[in-house]
Amino acid sequence: MSDIHYQAVLPEGWQRPRGFSHGVVAQGSKLLRIAGQIGSKPDAHGVEAGLDFGQQWERALGNVVAVVRAAGGSASHLVALRVYVTRMDDFREHGAAIGAAWSTHLGKHFPAMTLVQVAGLLDAHATVEIEAEAVLA
Structure with missing residues (x-):
């Protein structure tokens, strides 16, 4: 079995996270695994209090795309x-904001997606977390 080499991805200007990488590129496979991204600003460690679900969704999706770009890819990858999500009703009630964020960050690109309601997320203020995979060209 050969050694697997990987490189952690840290977008410029972001603080290095504790205990995980925002993204990892594995040499040879061109598969990028993106850790769960919440609706925090890139230079912060958590979600600021008071953001609604739509605002958190937009930031979380933008953070996913930022990691892909930092690894040399684009949203289409x-x-x-x-x-x-902590409340499925939040997802249903913020359809317009979700659609606007999707259009901004992914355009008409629609990767496979799973949506799961969970009891809570590590960040007490987070209501959505998005984990992703990309295949880089």
């Missing part, structure tokens, strides 16, 4: 999204 995303192949899968796994979305964790």
